[in-house]
Structure formats: C-alpha cells, structure tokens
Amino acid sequence: MIEHLPILQVIVPLLAAPICLILREARLVRWFTFIASALAFVISILLLQQVQTQGAISYSLGGWDAPIGIEYRIDLLNAYLLILVTSISSLALLAAGPSLRKELTERKETYFYVAYLLCLTGLLGILATGDAFNVFVFLEISSLASYTMIAMGRDRRALWASYQYLIMGTIGATFILIGIGLMYMMTGTLNMYDLAERLPEVQQTKTVFTAFAFFVVGVCLKLALFPLHLWLPNAYAYAPSIATVFLAATATKVAIYVLLRFIFTVYGFEFSFSHLPLQEILVALGLMGVFAASIVAIYQDNVKRLFAYSSVAQIGYMILGLGIGSKTGLTATLLHLFNHALMKGAIFLALAGLVYRVGSVNLKAFSGLGKQMPWSMAAIVVGGLSLIGVPLTVGFVSKWYLVLALLESNWWPIAVLVLIGSLLAVIYVWRIVEVAYFRKAMQDSAPYKEAPLMILIPTWILVLANIYFGIDTSFTVGLSEQISGVLFEGAK
Structure with missing residues (x-):
C-alpha cells in the first residue's frame, strides 16, 4: 500500500x-x-x-x-x-x-x-x-x-x-x-x-x-x-x-x-x-501588485473583497521573492506561500462565521461586533496582524526573509518599498478594527451570538497556527530552505 x-x-x-x-x-x-x-x-x-x-x-x-x-x-x-x-x-x-x-x-x-x-x-x-x-x-x-x-x-x-x-x-x-x-x-x-x-x-x-x-x-x-x-x-x-x-x-x-x-x-x-528579462518583469509586477491592490483594498466596503485585493498584494510579495533570483528570495516565496494560506484561511473562516450570524460582510454591519462576536473578530485581528507582518506572527517571518533577500542583493530601495507596502495593510486592517471595536452596534439590530463552534474551532486552529509558526519556524523555515537549496542545485 x-x-x-x-x-x-x-x-x-x-x-x-x-x-x-x-x-x-x-x-x-x-x-x-x-x-x-x-x-x-x-x-x-x-x-x-x-x-x-x-x-x-x-x-x-x-x-x-x-x-x-x-x-x-x-x-x-x-x-x-x-x-x-x-x-x-x-x-x-x-x-x-x-x-x-x-x-x-x-x-x-x-x-x-x-x-x-x-x-x-x-x-x-x-x-x-x-x-x-x-x-x-x-x-x-x-x-x-x-x-x-x-x-x-x-x-x-x-x-x-x-x-x-x-x-x-x-x-x-x-x-x-x-x-x-x-x-x-x-x-x-x-x-x-x-x-x-x-x-x-x-x-x-x-x-x-x-x-x-x-x-x-x-x-x-x-x-x-x-x-x-x-x-x-x-x-x-x-x-x-x-x-x-x-x-x-x-x-x-x-x-x-x-x-x-x-x-x-x-x-x-x-x-x-x-x-x-524575467527578473525585471517579476520584480516590477510584484511591486505594482503590492501597491495597487493594497490601495484598492483600503477603499473597499465589502470585507471579502477587501481581503481578496489583499490576496493580490500578497501574491505580489511571493512573486517579488521569486524575482530576486536568490536562495533566500526563493525561501521567502516558499515561506509566504505557506504562511499566507494560514492567514487567509483563518480570516475567511472567521468571515464565514460572520456571514452565518450577521448575513452580511459589508463594513457597516461590523459595527460593535468586537463585543458581540469576540472570538470571530479576534481571529480577523490576528490574521490582519499577520498580513501586516507583526512580530510573533507568520507574516513577520515571511517578510523578514523577503527583506533579508533584498538586502543581500543590495536592493535596499525595494526593501523600503516592501515596508511601505506593509504600512498600507495597516490602513485596511485598521478600518475593520475601528468599526468593530470603536463604533456602537446599530440600534435597529438585535445583539448577535458568537459563530457556531463548528466554525470557530477550525478558525482558531488556523489562528493558533499563525502564532505557533511565527514563533517556532523549524518546520516552515527549515523545509523552505531545504527546498530552495535543492531547486537551485537542480537548476545548475
């Protein structure tokens, strides 16, 4: 067998x-x-x-x-x-x-x-x-x-x-x-x-x-x-x-x-x-994707669309890592490929719970949900922090290796642009946090219950994975570096 x-x-x-x-x-x-x-x-x-x-x-x-x-x-x-x-x-x-x-x-x-x-x-x-x-x-x-x-x-x-x-x-x-x-x-x-x-x-x-x-x-x-x-x-x-x-x-x-x-x-x-000229094409398109998609995400009122545009930006980071053309750059791509799945899996599962209770993913419907659905909103916040690249999350590990690869290649202006791109993520994540935690619930709506356990459990498995693999990187970094070495050796 x-x-x-x-x-x-x-x-x-x-x-x-x-x-x-x-x-x-x-x-x-x-x-x-x-x-x-x-x-x-x-x-x-x-x-x-x-x-x-x-x-x-x-x-x-x-x-x-x-x-x-x-x-x-x-x-x-x-x-x-x-x-x-x-x-x-x-x-x-x-x-x-x-x-x-x-x-x-x-x-x-x-x-x-x-x-x-x-x-x-x-x-x-x-x-x-x-x-x-x-x-x-x-x-x-x-x-x-x-x-x-x-x-x-x-x-x-x-x-x-x-x-x-x-x-x-x-x-x-x-x-x-x-x-x-x-x-x-x-x-x-x-x-x-x-x-x-x-x-x-x-x-x-x-x-x-x-x-x-x-x-x-x-x-x-x-x-x-x-x-x-x-x-x-x-x-x-x-x-x-x-x-x-x-x-x-x-x-x-x-x-x-x-x-x-x-x-x-x-x-x-x-x-x-x-x-x-694949390197120039990938680096240029990757950077344009990061900025264009992040800026569009800031203006979205449909939260699923917001995070969809965020995905386009994150794909830009992966392609940028590939475009660097180094082992560290490829390691960053492989890391972000795995880590982004954990981030977006957690966020979209939490949104599934919100759709179940609220019936909408419009930003206005998030008013006061920080208190009414604390576990679901906390999952979105942790996923958002990971997208930004806050330390102790998987997003930080990915971006650390990406910036390291850029500095190794002496591309420090692009490294600065990557950090600026992360600041754009702060803006669209903050929009959700501000509405959910600092605005009162709409008066004409009844208090919402927390999402069902069958949705919360897998959501929080992914949330905890976002934190665990942000602290213990032996599996993700170790395997990504090993794969990167094998691919470059094979390419020779």
Whole structure:
C-alpha cells in the first residue's frame, strides 16, 4: 500500500466525488467528504516522511516507465504543498456544515461537495504529476470545479464572477496548452524531467522562447498576478464562504508551484533568468501588485473583497521573492506561500462565521461586533496582524526573509518599498478594527451570538497556527530552505 501512496493521493478524492451523488443526503455527504479529505491529509504526511527519509518518489502509472508512461513524482517541493492543500481542505470542511446550510439549499449542498472534491483532486493532481500535459488536465479539472462552486453563491453577482473567471481562466489555460504543445513539438516528450534533459539542446530556438512566454503568462493569469488578477476579487467576494476559504488558501498557491516547477526543474534557472528579462518583469509586477491592490483594498466596503485585493498584494510579495533570483528570495516565496494560506484561511473562516450570524460582510454591519462576536473578530485581528507582518506572527517571518533577500542583493530601495507596502495593510486592517471595536452596534439590530463552534474551532486552529509558526519556524523555515537549496542545485 505504501508504494501506491502517490496515486492514492489523487484517487481518494476523485472516487469520493461520484460516491457523494449516490449518498445524496447532505449531512452524510458532508462527513464523507471530510473523511476523504482527511485521508488525503494523512497520505500527504506519509509522503513527506517518505521523501525526507528516502528521497524523491517516482511512481509509474500502469507499469509504463517514464518517459513513455505517465509518471507521478513526489519530492520535497510538492510534498510540502500537498500537506498545505489537504490540511486547509480538511479544516474548511469541518466548518462547512453550518456555513453551507445557511448559504445553500440542501439540494445544492451535495453538488457543492462533489465540485469541492473534484477541485481538490485537480489541485492534488497538479502537485503530484511529473507530466506536463497532466498538469494542464488537472488544472482544467480544478478550474471547472472552481467555476461551479463560485456560481453557487447566493448573490446573483456570483454568476457573473464565475463567468468572468471562466473566460479569463480559459484564456490562461489556452496559453498554458500552447506553451506545452510547443515544448512537445521541439522535444517529443511531455515528462518534466525528460523535458529538462532535452530542452537545453534547442533552448536557443524562437519556438522554445515562445513556449516559455506563453506558459508563464498563462500561469500568471491563473495565480492572479497583477495586472492579470481581475477575476479574483469578485470570485472570492461572491462565492460561498467555504469555497472562498478553500480557493484563497490553496488555488493560487498551486499555480505558484507550477511556475516554480517549470522555471527551476523544466527550463532551468539559468535559461529563465539569464536569457530572458524575467527578473525585471517579476520584480516590477510584484511591486505594482503590492501597491495597487493594497490601495484598492483600503477603499473597499465589502470585507471579502477587501481581503481578496489583499490576496493580490500578497501574491505580489511571493512573486517579488521569486524575482530576486536568490536562495533566500526563493525561501521567502516558499515561506509566504505557506504562511499566507494560514492567514487567509483563518480570516475567511472567521468571515464565514460572520456571514452565518450577521448575513452580511459589508463594513457597516461590523459595527460593535468586537463585543458581540469576540472570538470571530479576534481571529480577523490576528490574521490582519499577520498580513501586516507583526512580530510573533507568520507574516513577520515571511517578510523578514523577503527583506533579508533584498538586502543581500543590495536592493535596499525595494526593501523600503516592501515596508511601505506593509504600512498600507495597516490602513485596511485598521478600518475593520475601528468599526468593530470603536463604533456602537446599530440600534435597529438585535445583539448577535458568537459563530457556531463548528466554525470557530477550525478558525482558531488556523489562528493558533499563525502564532505557533511565527514563533517556532523549524518546520516552515527549515523545509523552505531545504527546498530552495535543492531547486537551485537542480537548476545548475
């Protein structure tokens, strides 16, 4: 059984999805979905342990060895992301019961869980596969499921958000497919590690440069890098709360993984950064994303949209770390990738509790909630402090390594800009704190009860993780530095 863990990681949620349609009853389906996700989480832990003790795992599907057959390959990088995706998925599903009962009809709930499991399957498949075309296939599975989940939002604007995401997502997927097709045309292989061996022979051709450009643009659209982020704010704002939690904490992180995998493993660091102006492009777009999205976030009255724009800014930090082109910069990206999932997971889960009780995420509705819903609001405050980068939170650790990488590269003006960008986060977080704690509750509204325990428990697990991994960084920093070293060594 142990040797089949790579394929079980993907098969478990994939088989669970159609079984949900057979079970039908919403409560039964909810717990079945949670068990499938929790089992995937256990598998991801076992895979990480196996990789740390034995090295990278290669699994050939159907007994056909790579590069002829499809290979699943698990190394430190994707094992790290597998744990992140499955843990966030399981925590989100813990809170799904009360949240979805409030936001969806019982008939829709079952279909939501089916789409959720298919989205999880797609994300895990992207991480596990060692085949470039398989990346596209799983990307489409996760994307189609995401469009479905977003469209189920109770606000009619959810349909427009889903349609907007579908159009932009399709453009991104088309660009990725063109890039993969051109790579196949030049090398005759789709296996990533075989591509890495064959591409150097033809890397000076215009076709390979074109393939790289198409692929990077397509992935950047999927990960919502400024200015290709236009689909993200509405998608997060109008999707059901649990869908927002799951997508905000995982989907863009997996897209960043794809970018890292192709830059370092397939094309190689030297080609990506020496032959093309990728460094200048990533640093410029990353910084513009930080400032543009943070400024727009300040003026948002819909709190989910506010934190959606904040996500675009945080993606800017991750891309900036990658653009530095150093081990410390890559470590900062990997750290923030993990830490941002903890921050946004906690914040959007807390917002799910507010939607359950208040029925609105408009900033005015937050008046006086600091006293009426102290645990939910405290979770948002801790998540906000982490976004700012206050010491003893995970956000501080990420930004410390990012600033350190910039200073190592003697880019101190950009380090100053990163600190200024963090001050912008203070403004939009303070707007929420000011309304919740320093304004009286609206007179025409009855006092609100605290969010249900089934929402509060996973929320505070993530809140405590924000603090714990901000103090004890041995797992996150240790693994990120190890992965960064391996990727740079492999790139050589």
